[in-house]
Amino acid sequence: MTPEQLKGFRDRIDALDDEIIKLLVERAGVVQEVGRNKHKVGAAVFRPEREVAIIERMCESNKALGGPLPDQSIAAIWLEIISGCRALERVMRVSYLGPAGTYSEQAVRTLFGHRVEFFPCASLDEALSLAEKGSTDCALLPIENSIEGTVGRSLDLLLNTSLQISAEVSIPIHHSLLHKTGEVKQVKQITAHAQALAQCQRWLDAHMPDVPRVPVASNGHAAELAAKDPSVAAIAGQTAAQHYGLSALAERIEDDPSNRTRFAALGNFQPDGCGVDQTSLILSVPDKAGAMLSLIEPLARHGVSMKRFESRPARQLGAGKNGWEYFFYVDLVGHKTDPQVALALAEIQSKAGLFKLLGSYPLFEKLTAPAMPSAGSEEAV
Structure with a gap:
């Protein structure tokens, strides 16, 4: 390539960048107008279902145009555009397990982008408490690690909080x-x-x-x-x-290159469905034979898939007759307003000893970067 040819390419790139920045300025102006109207009616700044829909649409548009950029790159670009524009309405405040530099902080950046206010906390309890009091807009809690299993304290907190899960993201854990x-x-x-x-x-x-x-x-x-x-x-x-x-x-x-952790964002808003949704709930069943099978049977009958089913001792409410009582944490595919999901949930609620809906929320799958093969295991220090 001659210097003249290189200059020609660079001039084309500069011209495209000029067009991109003009469109970003125009987009930001529209967002500011939306923000002013939201403020008048007290609407939530963070609408995760809308953000997921935008990212999914951009990834599909990129493919339709034959674009060479992978979904992960498109998602990362639009996440920061959304994050910057969201902050024009109001900078979100997110509490999480600190101190600074934890994987929880990485998850905050993965889900919300860089234009948020970070509130690192000494414990999961403190992070959730800040969100419950309104000192932060939401709390981000680790729910499950692919190697170590569920985070017990987070599950206990989910049982008692009035907040609902509004979004979920999974990040690879590379040490x-x-x-x-x-x-x-x-x-x-x-x-x-x-x-x-x-x-x-x-x-x-x-x-x-x-x-x-x-x-x-x-x-x-x-x-x-x-x-x-x-x-x-x-x-x-x-x-x-x-x-x-x-x-x-x-x-x-890390010994296992597929190591990942799921994080849930808890707030006082309930997202609408976007087509990439999950519903989480806590159940308990009457102490009688066949009660559990009867409880989950509506899922199969209405064609609702179950992604997770996990038991945990019911410490808060005391032990049952035999010294043990359990709660069951369940993740379902779909949104609570989806017709088949709604029918199944109504039947389950009528049979359950305890029924607590933790939330129906979008999965930020395009922001869930794939775990990379481990290179460190072969390195000499």
Whole structure:
């Protein structure tokens, strides 16, 4: 390619960028007008079903035009456009398990984009409490990890909160070994959350078997310690590395490259259906033979698919006759207003000892980046 040809291509790109920015300015102006009207009637700023519909439509349009960009790229671009425009109406406040640099913070950015106000909290209870009091617009709680299973405390909180799930996102969990200077010889201790240490056990055994491992409250806190003390290396994600200015001694050191965590956003608004929805509920059944089978039978009869069915002891309400009583956490495909889902839910509610609808909400599937093959397991530190 000659310099003249390169200049020609760059001129074309610049012209296209000029058109894009003009359209973005026009879009932002329309959003501001929408925001003024929403403010008059007290409507919610965050409409996840609308955001999912936009992202899904843009991905389909890209394919129809023969565009070379993958869905993940289109989704990421439009997420930030939506996030920036949403903030013109009002900057959303999101509470989550801190400190800064945790995977929970990464999930906040994945779901809401960068134009939000972050409220890292000392516990899941505090994060939810802030949203319940209206100090934040929503709380983002981890619900389930693909390796470790469900997050018990989050399920307990779902039982008692008045908030409803308004959106869900899943993120890949890629662990890095982080250090202040990048000098592996300085490392005398490796620290991380106990789950992260367990998830990287094979790599640690192979590459740093003699270095003591110390569990702490969170990977974010581990990164904070590593930023202060060069004798400490932390296991955490790239969000923590960027926040605390740490270097990666090794990346993707998790034993299972498919490791993921699901997060649910809880707020006081109920999204409409968008065609990519999930409904979650908590049930209990009468203590009699065949009660559970009878309870879920309407799902099969009405053609409603069940994605998750999990039991948990009913600690809050005391034990049953035999010393145990259980709640059942259920995820269904579809929105509560879908005709077949609505029929099934009505029948289940009539039979259940306890029926609590946790919410019908969109799944941000295009923002759910695929887990990448692990490269760290083959690296020498």
